[in-house]
Amino acid sequence: MSVETLTAFFMWCTIIDGALLVIWTVAFLFAPDLVYRTQHRWFPIPRETFNVVMYAFLGLFKVFFLVFNLHYLQRTFVFPLLIRGNDQMPWAIIVFGMLFNTANAVMQGTWIFFLAPPDQYVPAWLSTPQFVIGLAIFLTGFVINLHSDHIVRNLRKPGDTAFHIPRGGMFEYVTSANYFGELTEWVGWAIMTWSWAGVVFAIWTFANLGPRANTHHNWYIQKFGDEYPKNRKRMIPFVY
Numbered sequence: 001m002s003v004e005t006l007t008a009f010f011m012w013c014t015i016i017d018g019a020l021l022v023i024w025t026v027a028f029l030f031a032p033d034l035v036y037r038t039q040h041r042w043f044p045i046p047r048e049t050f051n052v053v054m055y056a057f058l059g060l061f062k063v064f065f066l067v068f069n070l071h072y073l074q075r076t077f078v079f080p081l082l083i084r085g086n087d088q089m090p091w092a093i094i095v096f097g098m099l100f101n102t103a104n105a106v107m108q109g110t111w112i113f114f115l116a117p118p119d120q121y122v123p124a125w126l127s128t129p130q131f132v133i134g135l136a137i138f139l140t141g142f143v144i145n146l147h148s149d150h151i152v153r154n155l156r157k158p159g160d161t162a163f164h165i166p167r168g169g170m171f172e173y174v175t176s177a178n179y180f181g182e183l184t185e186w187v188g189w190a191i192m193t194w195s196w197a198g199v200v201f202a203i204w205t206f207a208n209l210g211p212r213a214n215t216h217h218n219w220y221i222q223k224f225g226d227e228y229p230k231n232r233k234r235m236i237p238f239v240y
Contacts, residue, residue, distance in 0.1 A: 018065070018069075021058075021061060021062065021065055024058065025058055028054055028058065032051075035054075036050055056121075056122055056123055060112075060121050060122075060123070060125070060126075061113070063126065064112060064193075067135065067138060067189070067192070068108070068189070070142060071142065071145075071182070071185055074142075074145075074146070100204075104201055104204070107197050107200070107201070108193075108197050108198070108201065110197075111193070111195050111196070111197035111198075112193065112195070112197075116195065120194075130191055130192065130194045131192050133191055133192075134188045134189065134190070134191030134192025134193070134194075135188065135192050136188070137184060137185075137187060137188030137191060137192075138184075138185050138186075138188030138189055138192060139188070140184060140188070141180075141181045141182065141183070141184025141185035141186075141187070141188055142181070142185055143181075144169070144170055144177065144178075144180065144181030144184060145178050145181030145182055145185065146181075147169045147170075147177075147181075148166075148169060148170060148171065148177035148178035148180075148181055149178055151166050151167070151168055151169055151171060151177075152166055152178065163223060165220065165224060165227070165228060165229075170237070171232075172229075172232075173232065173233065173237035173238070174213075174232055174233045174234060174235050174236065174237055175213060175216050175217040175220055175232055175233070175234055175235070176209070176212070176213035176216050176217070176234060176235045179209040179212070179213050179235050180235050180236060180237070182205060182209065183202070183205050183206055183209060183235070183236070186198070186201050186202045186205045187202045189201065189202070190202045206235075209235065210234075210235060210240070213234040213235035213240075214234050214235075216234075217232075217233075217234040
């Protein structure tokens with residue numbers, strides 16, 4: 001499967017996800033009575049309470065939607081346009097990626113919108129230390145990921161086919177700086193949502209990227225020998 005096909009798939013996933021948010025928002029703004037009557041059949045709560053719940057839900061959903069999809073929007077729309085080469089991706093990787101992302105999205109959404117305590121994700125949550133610190137960590141990881149990808153893309157000049165050692169940024173500390181950036185993002189997400197679902201996602205990210213980082217690290221050592229910096233860790237600075 002080509003990168004273009006994979007990009008199209010995730011593009012439509014993002015569009016559908018965003019469309020659901022837009023449709024629900026428009027319905028609540030322009031047909032609030034219809035929405036209330038429909039929901040009141042299953043949840044007989046006062047109109048005032050219903051309005052508060054809906055506004056809080058839509059506001060938090062927008063925030064979590066934008067933050068969660070920031071990573072995938074970059075990977076779907078920006079990254080494929082910047083990479084060089086026409087390498088094909090094995091179907092097995094694509095299928096397992098689709099299965100994992102679907103299962104993970106269900107897990108995160110189920111916790112945030114159905115299983116979390118009713119008083120946890122209220123508008124005031126956006127000013128809690130967990131959310132603020134988690135968001136800062138997430139954005140830090142996002143920037144590290146972008147910068148690391150930029151360094152790797154520019155290792156070769158036009159016509160150059162040789163392999164080079166990445167230098168600069170977090171590559172001064174780890175071999176797989178882009179993986180470290182992605183792990184940092186989802187650690188931030190776990191703190192921001194303060195949930196076991198987020199923790200499981202962060203652990204899975206390390207379980208997925210850690211072995212790959214080890215493979216990359218060993219390859220660089222075999223390829224460059226003593227020329228490769230000995231103080232570099234595989235993925236997490238000073239630790240692994």
